Amino acid sequence: xxxxxxxxxxxxxxxxxxxxxxxxxxxxxxxxxxxxxxxxxxxxxxxxxxxxxxxxxxxxxxxxxxxxxxxxxxxxxxxxxxxxxxxxxxxxxxxxxxxxxxxxxxxxxxxxx
Amino acid sequence: xxxxxxxxxxxxxxxxxxxxxxxxxxxxxxxxxxxxxxxxxxxxxxxxxxxxxxxxxxxxxxxxxxxxxxxxxxxxxxxxxxxxxxxxxxxxxxxxxxxxxxxxxxxxxxxxx
Numbered sequence: 001x002x003x004x005x006x007x008x009x010x011x012x013x014x015x016x017x018x019x020x021x022x023x024x025x026x027x028x029x030x031x032x033x034x035x036x037x038x039x040x041x042x043x044x045x046x047x048x049x050x051x052x053x054x055x056x057x058x059x060x061x062x063x064x065x066x067x068x069x070x071x072x073x074x075x076x077x078x079x080x081x082x083x084x085x086x087x088x089x090x091x092x093x094x095x096x097x098x099x100x101x102x103x104x105x106x107x108x109x110x111x112x113x
Numbered sequence: 114x115x116x117x118x119x120x121x122x123x124x125x126x127x128x129x130x131x132x133x134x135x136x137x138x139x140x141x142x143x144x145x146x147x148x149x150x151x152x153x154x155x156x157x158x159x160x161x162x163x164x165x166x167x168x169x170x171x172x173x174x175x176x177x178x179x180x181x182x183x184x185x186x187x188x189x190x191x192x193x194x195x196x197x198x199x200x201x202x203x204x205x206x207x208x209x210x211x212x213x214x215x216x217x218x219x220x221x222x223x224x225x226x
Contacts, residue, residue: 034214
């Protein structure tokens with residue numbers, strides 16, 4: 001049973017446009033969500049997170065939105081740059097989970113120059 | 114530089130030949146974990162450790178062992194590797210078991226023939 005779902009395997013956008021990466025979850029206990037970015041031949045790196053007490057968190061070009069009622073979060077990248085081309089993983093955790101992160105399958109973002 | 118170091122980066126081995134993938138972190142993190150990444154399956158947790166001498170199974174522990182004798186090291190042991198353990202492995206650590214983002218190693222590409 002996949003608790004964190006990234007249903008679109010890939011996304012291609014033009015440089016300068018907005019990239020919207022979606023993530024859905026099924027476990028209502030999740031109260032913290034993160035996005036990781038992964039380049040080939042490297043480990044994932046932390047990008048941005050959001051707690052369930054918020055519905056938005058912004059860091060530069062990256063904004064994460066959380067809709068708890070829909071169990072849905074999204075990562076917006078504005079403007080998109082070619083260097084943003086990578087695999088993006090959505091992850092979730094909850095208080096008492098002993099730091100365990102449950103990851104989605106990832107989405108490959110390609111930003112065209 | 115704060116980092117998680119895995120070795121080796123690449124390994125090809127034969128079925129049944131015991132191997133160990135090492136993982137070391139220099140951030141004094143309490144929590145460490147092993148993940149494997151497979152196409153279409155994302156990142157799945159193998160084992161985790163909340164502190165020295167405290168380890169527990171993740172979602173896919175079969176065929177793996179771990180130990181945590183020192184805070185900085187968390188080796189992954191495959192006693193009798195099989196081809197279905199061919200995968201990309203990541204070690205990760207975080208500051209505490211409460212809940213925090215992970216720092217990942219660069220990965221170990223394992224092929225079992």
